[in-house]
Amino acid sequence: MRAVITVVGKDTVGIFAKVSTFCAERNVNIVGVSQTILEDMFCMMMQITMDDTDLAFADFADAIKAYGNENGLAIHAMHEDIFNTMHRI
Amino acid sequence: MIDLNTADILETIHMIDEEHLDIRTITMGISLLDCADSDIDRACDRIYEKIVRKAADLVKTGEDIEREYGIPIINKRISVTPISMLLGASGGDPVKYAKVLERAATEVGANYLGGYSALVQKGFASGDEALIRSIPEALSVTDHVCSSVNIGSTKTGINMDAVALMGQIIRECAEQTADRECVAASKLVVFCNAVEDNPFMAGAFHGAGEPDCVINVGVSGPGVVRHALKKIPDADITEVAKLVKNTAFKITRVGQLVAHEASRRLDVPFGIVDLSLAPTPAVGDSVAHVLEEMGLEQCGCAGTTACLALLNDAVKKGGVMASSHVGGLSGAFIPVSEDAGMIDAARNGCLTIEKLEAMTAVCSVGLDMIAVPGDTPAEVLSGIIADEAAIGMINSKTTAVRIIPAIGKKPGEELEYGGLFGSAPIMPVNTASPAKFISRGGRIPAPLQSLRN
Structure with a gap:
């Protein structure tokens, strides 16, 4: 399945590295990234696939959200379909 | 690269995190017709077995x-x-x-179970009056069980014996x-x-024309609509209506996704999505505030019925x-106690x-x-029930009364x-008596369906 990770927080060194390492350690494959800085706020979208990991997606979503909280970042991991459904006819 | 638009993704997350977008309920409708028995204890055993079997995974699937999907699903219910x-x-x-419905609802972890109900729009059949008197x-003696009684319809008129009884009940x-x-x-x-397919409480029941088991979903989202309207403070009303329509589309798409997914995972047919804008008492999740955002000083003032329509x-x-x-039910709900703006007004x-009675006409x-x-x-x-039922009967729409006499207050x-x-x-009531x-x-005879002025 494909999912989208969003990361929003104050821009500091190493956010991208932290999040991608978190994914790599769990065999979660990153297939697309878009990132920008909006008024000092770091704002990143990652598209991922869960095909190579044994981890249940819901558990991964909980874990990365908690990891974000520990690091002062708002991180969401959500099934891609919710965005496709809402914004595509 | 990501083929989704960044702004769209952030909009969705903002709706959920800041604007209280949620799925109000996944409601599983379960037919108990095959549990009927001339022995009440045997019927109760069958009911318990069927509800627990059908709804065993309802709560877990919802969670x-x-x-x-990252979307809160507030309640998992049964009708x-x-x-x-x-x-x-x-x-x-x-x-x-x-009692057996309460035990079954507790066993599967459902938030509410609706259907302690009777349909008496034309008269009382065997069982109807006894059930109503037991409500x-x-x-x-139960916490999760909800009850409803249908006392009128456009096709049958209004059963005034039932209206009189429900005031007492x-x-x-x-x-x-x-x-x-x-x-x-x-x-x-x-x-x-x-x-017959309402997923919302307390009025949900599983109609006799429904399949054996079905999944219905009710969405919420007044906060999302209000937030969208805030962005166009000076637009004309045509623009306002268009924006509400666009926003409702997005909210409902999420409801459709959740309904489809729940139906697939539970292997139960998808019934309907209920389009109601259901408020909660949380600040920022109020239908009254949506109306006020359109330009009313406070919900209830002149213009309220037009904005609600x-x-x-x-x-x-x-x-x-x-x-x-x-x-x-599909429409905007206006439950006074459940809406921060209504409570204030x-x-x-x-x-x-x-004024609320007038609002219920639209x-x-x-x-x-x-x-x-x-x-x-x-x-x-x-008398209040009869008035409200008359509005529903004449306008071919559902109307309801859920009113609470606050004893000692x-x-x-x-x-x-x-x-x-x-x-x-506690709202003041006109106490001149309709007792006679x-x-x-x-x-009240069924109304004419032509010459509609």
Whole structure:
């Protein structure tokens, strides 16, 4: 399945590295990234696939959200379909 | 690269995190017709077995979808065949059914179970009157069970014997739970034109024309609509209607996704998405605030009915295209105690029961979660029910009354429920008596469907 990770927080060194390492350690494959800085706020979208990991997606979503909280970042991991459904006819 | 638009992704997350977008309920409708038996205890055993079997994974599936899609699903509920139909076959003490429904709902972890119901729009069949008379006790000894009674319809007219009885039943519900904020009355809805696939409580039941088991979903989202309107403070009303429509489309698409996914995972057919804008008492999740965002000083002032009509219609227009099957009540809800803006407007007297009655002519559903003084006589409650049912009957729409006589309390005081039920300011009632009218009994004949002025 494909999912989208969003990361929003104050821009500091190493956010991208932290999040991608978190994914790599769990065999979660990153297939697309878009990132920008909006008024000092770091704002990143990652598209991922869960095909190579044994981890249940819901558990991964909980874990990365908690990891974000520990690091002062708002991180969401959500099934891609919710965005496709809402914004595509 | 990501083929989704960054702004779209952030908009979705903002709706959920900041604007209270949620799925109000996944409701599993379960037919109990095959549980009917001439022995009430055997019928109860079958009911328990069927509900626990069908709904075993309902709560877990809801929670899984919630975590994977990141969208809160507030309630997981069950609706069942109107129990009066089973009581007609079995006879016996109807409260036994209420207790077994409570036990089954608790076992599967459902938030509410609706269907302790009777449909008496044209008269009382076997089991109907006994069930209705048992409602106060049934709702006093259970926590999760909800009850509804349909007393009229456009096709049949209004059963005034049932209207008279329901005034008394509502009072008894309140009296029997006077030490618990009269909570039993908050779990009882009196309908005209009740729908068979409503996922919302307290009025949900699983109609006789429904399949054996079905998944219905109710969405929420007044906060999202209000936030969208904030961005166009000076737009004309055409633009306002368009924006509400677009927003309702997005909200409903999420409901459709969740309904489809729940249906697939539970291997139960998808029934409908209910397009209702259901508020919660949380700040920022109020239908009244949406109306105020359109330009009203406070909900209840002149112009409120027009704004609500626009909102209700635009929500339906946006929602209908977003879902393959729309049903239930589908419209904006105006439950006073469950809506922060309505609570404020009722507290300072801007919103009155008479204005609410006018508002119910253009929206779903009716006089909902309204507390009235504890000394309001049963016949006044019946008169309110008759008025509301007349609006539904003539306009071919569902109307309902969920009214709570606050035993021992007066206007200026409040009932405090907490959670989704919120707090209900006690609203003054016109106490001139309709007793003679109510005591006549009989039926209001079905209305003409042409010459509609």
